[in-house]
Amino acid sequence: ISVPLSFFAGIGGASKEGILIKGSSYIETLSKPSVVVFDKTGTLTKGVFKVTEIVSENPNLLKFAAFAESASSHPIAAAIKKEYGKEIPPQNNIREIAGSGVEAVIDGKKILAGNAKFAGVKPVNKDGTVVYLSIDGEFAGYIVISDEIKEDAPFAVSALKKMGITTEMLSGDTYKTAVSVQQTLGLDKVYAELLPEDKVNKLEELITNSSGSVIFAGDGINDAPVLTRADIGIAMGGLGSDAAIEAADVVIMDDKPSKVVTAIKISKRTMNIVKENIAFALGVKVLFLILGGFGFITMWGAVFADVGVALIAILNALRAIKRIK
Secondary structure (H helix, E strand, C coil): CHHHHHHHHHHHHHHHCCEEECCCHHHHHHCCEEEEEEECCCCCECCCCEEEEEEECCCCHHHHHHHHCCCCCCHHHHHHHHHHCCCCCCCCCEEEECCCEEEEEECCEEEEEECHHHHCCCCCCCCCEEEEEEECCEEEEEEEEECCECCCHHHHHHHHHHCCCEEEEECCCCHHHHHHHHHHHCCCEEECCCCHHHHHHHHHHHHHHCCCEEEEEECCHHHHHHHHHCCEEEEECCCCCHHHHHHCCEEECCCCCHHHHHHHHHHHHHHHHHHHHHHHHHHHHHHHHHHHHCCCCCHHHHHHHHHHHHHHHHHHHHHHHCCCC
């Protein structure tokens, strides 16, 4: 009784912290990580972007970008639409290419908006995320968008490293942006300019070479395949896409990366309680069986060994519901 109750109490304790664990089986895997891999945008950073620079000789560049991104829910698209600041009529000829950008036909012109490879241009050396645009096959300019690191992200990374867990980051952004985040937070490794399938391949490598479980924390629709493949997928439930939340094993409701640390601590405590209960219950029963064989145990002793031990183990299991300090 106490073993499943310990898991249920652990899930309840996690929910008090705003962490939804989707099943008991994930607690054991979550308790023994060797690597925690983060997505960047919306996970380690706020995902609240602002346009900081527009470089183009075309006065309609921002308009074309806003129209092309009108159907996208990505934070970068939201920043471009906010900067445009005008009503955008419904657009029908838009196709989103995961991990690359969007293709659209605006005012009879073919627009490509996305990363440098997608737009067919050489990348520029800028701090922040750069959206490149081509119009009818000709490079038209680029828009620079900046993001901020979440306040508790440095604590999350340092706390994980103190626990002996390797911290890494997978990002579709440029190497310069990714390395800037790495240096700010002290991440062990970063991998940048990755498409969704590249993220899955990189995670496969980490899982193959890892001695423990590999945790991935992300929030976007592009992260759903990685969240599914990881030993434990953790989604940011506030800004996260429905696909990411559906694919994840754990959901953090307030989008704080530090809650990854809390989830691991709760899982470790829960597993310790489970082991304590198993050792205590079996140990007392074996002891009382031996003593009973020599005639030292009365009927009351047998009742304690059965019902009493069960009650003590249940009370111990309830410790898992307490909040982590």
